[in-house]
Amino acid sequence: MPPIPTEPNPTSRPIRDTGATLLTLSGLGAAFGVASCCGLPFLLATAGLSSAWLSGIALFAAPHRSLLLAMAALCLAAGAGLLWRRQPAGTCATGFVCAKSMVRGMTMIGLMAGLVLLVIGYLYA
Template sequence: MTQTPSPPKGIGTATLTLAGIAAAFGVAACCALPILFASAGIGAAWLGGVAIVAAPYRTPLLLIGALCLLAGAALLLRQQVTAARCGPGGICTPRWMRVLTLIGLLLGAALLWAGYRYV
């Protein structure tokens, strides 16, 4: 009897987090990121193409970004609870992946807020 290898733990959470970051980036590309980059002295002309494509879809991108980030946060919370119960020899999501997911969720939330606020 052969067993098929299971996918690594935390892939769904990371995928939802990346989708939320991508949607939030599209929302923030129009106004928030150029303001932020200009205040830091970084050119933001390359964001014009992204902003033109994403601008008509601002509301759906806000909803998709928020839903993906909320779902990713719920899955991360579930991973944290599972990791707390998991013993030293248990199979849990690695700590580094949970930390990176948390950083991604915070980045996505900041981009989403900035895209909503600065229009």
């Protein structure tokens, strides 16, 4: 009986584990742009923080609000889907796509923050 190979094929390259993180960051940025016009300044003023620094971002993002809403929703949904498909690093074999617990947790926090910003931007604009 031939031996069973224990290592992955040396000619195949392992897939990098950055898709969900990049999509989450893109969705978070787009949701921040949407929320910067009305919802985020209202939320910051309620907390007693200044929101004057958001005026430049709001002026740039206001004409593109519907596009930013669609892109944020799409990127956050795709990032959540890729994060859900990833396996935790403890159950992964060498050469497969795995998620380190720190990266997975930070991506999950980014997804939740993006969702909150998206909802705030949609409701208050």
